[in-house]
Amino acid sequence: MAREASCSCGDLRVTCQGEPELVSLCHCIECQKRTGSPFGIASFYPRQNIKVVGRYSSFARSSDQGFATTFHFCGNCGSTVFWEPSRKPHMIAVGVGSFGDPEFPGPTQEVHTDCRHGWVKPL
Template sequence: MREERLATCACGKLRVTALGNPSTVSLCHCLACQRRTGSVYGIAAFFERDRIKVEGEAKSFSRPSDSGHPVTFHFCPRCGSTVFWEPQRKADFIAVAVGSFADPHFPAPSQAVHEECRHAWVRAVI
């Protein structure tokens, strides 16, 4: 049986169950991810759409990515946590915020993108 991974918002009302390991874990330094997370980068785990189950109410917000392709973010209407998003350029995948898994043993990022926006004091980890 494949391992199930549970990601939740801060209040636990929006939940994503993912089966197995992610296809990719990506660390993004873009300014939009910095604004979305309130941190200096965002980290997304990409799972094939058919390996994801979403439970609970979510609100959504769409914006163009830095490459110009739309991305729709889904967040909890109660606590505001962004738990997952759908990148149009990768329509067969759902991206889940790695921090939502609250698992210190979660697989590390395999790639870093938009490093031109990386804060000078943040060391490259990939």
């Protein structure tokens, strides 16, 4: 099975083979700023199961625990589609919303719950 994620304009596409190994809901302030929503949701795939097509720009930042994460976004529309967490070098994270699939598997874990907005219900 393959799923394709893309940016808003379609210039950047990521094909993911198989099911994600992990789907994580993150409430950290940095994910809130990155997404413009009260959380971010990432699907994690083994690096060898990912194929990226299209040009992208990158931005690296340190996580709360000090691990760098490099985010890749479309240079045309600005959508962040995938990122590389140095803490999990064998994995690539792909934004669940980038798949545009309401049937995509839901999160199996929730992190940084201390930053969860009060109206967001826990998993």
